Amino acid sequence: MRRVSSITRGTYVAAMEGHTGKSVVTLGVVDMLSRRTERLGFFRPVVPDDPRHDHTTELVRRRYGLGPRATRACTVSEARELVSAGRADEFYAVVLAAYRKLARDCDVVVCEGSDYAGGQAAVELELNARIAVHLGTPAILVVPGAGKSAADVAASARLVTKSFAAEGVTIAGVVVNRCDPDRVGEVHSAIVGEVRDDGAGLVAVVPENPVLARPSVGQVFAHLDAKLVRSDDDALRRDVEGVKVAAMGLPNFLDHLSQGDLVLVPGDRGALILASLASALTPGSPSPSGLLLTGGLPPDEPVRRLMDNLPGAAVPIAAVDSDTYATAVAVSRVPAAIEPDNERKIAAALGWWESHVDVAALAARLEVARSERVTPLMFSYDLLERARSRRRHIVLPEGTEERVLRAAEIVHRRRVAELTLLGDDAAVRAEVARLGLDLAEVPVVDPARSPLADRFAPVFHELRRHKGVSAQMARDLMNDVSYFGTMMVHEGLADGMVSGAAHTTAHTIRPALEVLRSLQGPSIVSSVFFMCLPDRVLVYGDCAVNPDPNAVQLADIAISSADTAERFGVQPRVAMLSYSTGESGGGADVEKVREATRLVRERRPDLPVEGPIQYDAAIDASVARAKLPGSTVAGAATVFIFPDLNTGNNTYKAVQRSAGAVAIGPVLQGLRRPVNDLSRGATVTDIVNTIAITAIQA
Numbered sequence: 001m002r003r004v005s006s007i008t009r010g011t012y013v014a015a016m017e018g019h020t021g022k023s024v025v026t027l028g029v030v031d032m033l034s035r036r037t038e039r040l041g042f043f044r045p046v047v048p049d050d051p052r053h054d055h056t057t058e059l060v061r062r063r064y065g066l067g068p069r070a071t072r073a074c075t076v077s078e079a080r081e082l083v084s085a086g087r088a089d090e091f092y093a094v095v096l097a098a099y100r101k102l103a104r105d106c107d108v109v110v111c112e113g114s115d116y117a118g119g120q121a122a123v124e125l126e127l128n129a130r131i132a133v134h135l136g137t138p139a140i141l142v143v144p145g146a147g148k149s150a151a152d153v154a155a156s157a158r159l160v161t162k163s164f165a166a167e168g169v170t171i172a173g174v175v176v177n178r179c180d181p182d183r184v185g186e187v188h189s190a191i192v193g194e195v196r197d198d199g200a201g202l203v204a205v206v207p208e209n210p211v212l213a214r215p216s217v218g219q220v221f222a223h224l225d226a227k228l229v230r231s232d233d234d235a236l237r238r239d240v241e242g243v244k245v246a247a248m249g250l251p252n253f254l255d256h257l258s259q260g261d262l263v264l265v266p267g268d269r270g271a272l273i274l275a276s277l278a279s280a281l282t283p284g285s286p287s288p289s290g291l292l293l294t295g296g297l298p299p300d301e302p303v304r305r306l307m308d309n310l311p312g313a314a315v316p317i318a319a320v321d322s323d324t325y326a327t328a329v330a331v332s333r334v335p336a337a338i339e340p341d342n343e344r345k346i347a348a349a350l351g352w353w354e355s356h357v358d359v360a361a362l363a364a365r366l367e368v369a370r371s372e373r374v375t376p377l378m379f380s381y382d383l384l385e386r387a388r389s390r391r392r393h394i395v396l397p398e399g400t401e402e403r404v405l406r407a408a409e410i411v412h413r414r415r416v417a418e419l420t421l422l423g424d425d426a427a428v429r430a431e432v433a434r435l436g437l438d439l440a441e442v443p444v445v446d447p448a449r450s451p452l453a454d455r456f457a458p459v460f461h462e463l464r465r466h467k468g469v470s471a472q473m474a475r476d477l478m479n480d481v482s483y484f485g486t487m488m489v490h491e492g493l494a495d496g497m498v499s500g501a502a503h504t505t506a507h508t509i510r511p512a513l514e515v516l517r518s519l520q521g522p523s524i525v526s527s528v529f530f531m532c533l534p535d536r537v538l539v540y541g542d543c544a545v546n547p548d549p550n551a552v553q554l555a556d557i558a559i560s561s562a563d564t565a566e567r568f569g570v571q572p573r574v575a576m577l578s579y580s581t582g583e584s585g586g587g588a589d590v591e592k593v594r595e596a597t598r599l600v601r602e603r604r605p606d607l608p609v610e611g612p613i614q615y616d617a618a619i620d621a622s623v624a625r626a627k628l629p630g631s632t633v634a635g636a637a638t639v640f641i642f643p644d645l646n647t648g649n650n651t652y653k654a655v656q657r658s659a660g661a662v663a664i665g666p667v668l669q670g671l672r673r674p675v676n677d678l679s680r681g682a683t684v685t686d687i688v689n690t691i692a693i694t695a696i697q698a
Helices: 022-034 055-063 076-084 088-103 121-135 150-166 181-198 217-223 250-256 270-281 301-309 324-332 343-356 359-366 376-389 402-414 425-435 452-467 471-477 481-490 505-515 551-567 588-603 615-619 621-627 645-658 684-697
Strands: 009-015 040-047 070-075 108-112 139-144 171-179 202-207 227-230 242-245 261-266 290-294 317-319 393-396 418-422 496-499 526-533 536-541 574-577 609-613 639-641 662-669 675-677
Touching: 009 022, 009 121, 022 040, 022 055, 022 108, 022 139, 022 171, 022 343, 022 359, 040 055, 040 076, 040 088, 055 070, 070 076, 070 088, 076 088, 088 108, 088 121, 108 121, 121 150, 139 150, 150 171, 150 181, 171 181, 171 359, 181 202, 202 343, 202 359, 217 290, 242 324, 250 270, 261 270, 261 324, 270 290, 270 301, 270 425, 290 324, 343 402, 376 526, 376 536, 376 684, 393 402, 393 481, 393 684, 402 418, 402 425, 402 684, 418 481, 452 471, 452 481, 452 505, 481 496, 481 505, 496 505, 496 684, 505 662, 505 675, 526 551, 526 645, 536 551, 536 645, 551 574, 551 588, 551 639, 551 662, 574 588, 574 615, 588 609, 609 615, 615 621, 645 662, 662 675, 662 684, 675 684
Parallel strands: 009 108, 009 139, 040 070, 040 108, 139 171, 171 202, 242 261, 261 290, 290 317, 393 418, 393 496, 496 675, 536 639, 574 609, 574 639
Antiparallel strands: 227 317, 526 536, 526 662
């Protein structure tokens, strides 16, 4: 694989004390650099003695697929033993050796400093500064802002920048984290004046975000070693928005229960347990984030039977042996950490970071060159970055589908696009509450009750009257979420639509073909899949729409697919696929591909294209040298055009299932405004990516 530079670049994220939210800054920096290089590394010179408390390493290792490229030098105990014995130089040598070993296999390494767990802050600050010097990395310094005046924050910033500057460390930026929201501007002005003389680069002030300060239900249960009674993985990722001790009578308890509360209740208080679960199932009532049964008391058998038969594992239940008071104290001490599998919390953290930090300016300070190869990780994050840069409005017709709602929350938190959900408002809001999602700011429109239906119906009637659609038929169709959503796009009330998680492809695409119609360029609407293989992203077309295109249509598909590839950062080299390569075979199917290739070359002489060509010759350089030597496309193709739907659809599914590729699509091409279909097996990540693609198309 190609290296970005002969010298490994790095950066050191260091905080001046504990509880600064340093992990959010680290995550933001890692995420930023993951888009710009293939071989990213993560390094911690000192980690907690208990690996379970090293949340950040596990987070970046799993999220960014770093494997052994996420490592450490020594534990807190090992570091203290060396330093307290006057062997600091030996400690620094251990750190440098571990860093250099990692750096040999990386283009960029992000280092995160120590956690200030029980040590002296001044000593630890100096320790981190000297580590940064020995590693030769610029530093991003994190300063706490919670509960502090602008003058206090500025004094802290001055102290930490002077400490690192005195050691000769280049300071790439100063980030004040968890600042009081009403003091952001004042704090920023105060800091810039204080740190300018120390050569501090970018200065950013990130306000406190309550979501990031909340532990998840699963974290609370794990911290207390609670025994799980009932739950699922998604429910355990819900935020604990508050804690309620169920020590009142039932009516008073229900009056005090709030959305997202973790309810602490003795295990023998069956009425309160069942009331909490019933509240979660009642539209308009608060849904607890979880139940923690205290005292080591199991619910009575009749209560257990009711619990087991009540639907909605969205309220997880666990039990502890400690009494209610001791449990409440323990819960209050659970720290909030960003878990690798909690996409909701990760989206909140990254969205907050990107909203308050000039990421491009910080990257420029770190002088990280961009890799020429597009990996799946880089492709995915490029999608979100580009969509976020010009936020478009996307309508989601499947407003009660759980995967769509979870994806909508991530898109909303990452500020990727503006969204509108379609469906019955009460039903949508009830499902949002049941799942404990943060979608209060996302509007919900009910086609059956919206006055927009009366506006859309005559427009649709005029568009389709030549096909026999009456005024009444047009009005009836506006109750259908797919038609309603498509008309929102047609009328400019949304920039694009994404559907199909719970509807057929035909149900999603047919309204778009009827209303939005194809652009003047291509003769037909077609589609591509972005096939994300472990080390590259390929484009397959058309695998979803056209059963048997003729030569002219096939050429249109090829040109549209190449344009789509280039729009999304994949350099197009087009392979027109057939069972024959070059002049080796004949027949009607081969001649169709040969003619389509000729048309592509005639219409787009700037586009590298080869055909007819077999898949192995298009993808494998050694086969290409034998079958089609001298071709600039053979062995290096990035856009694969299949001769018919049967071949394309089966091939993409074979590659997806056999090679473990992530298939993003189908992405429609040739419509006047974008509408994209989802597989009914689409994951939350698939839906997020498709929303981003649709926003970029818009």
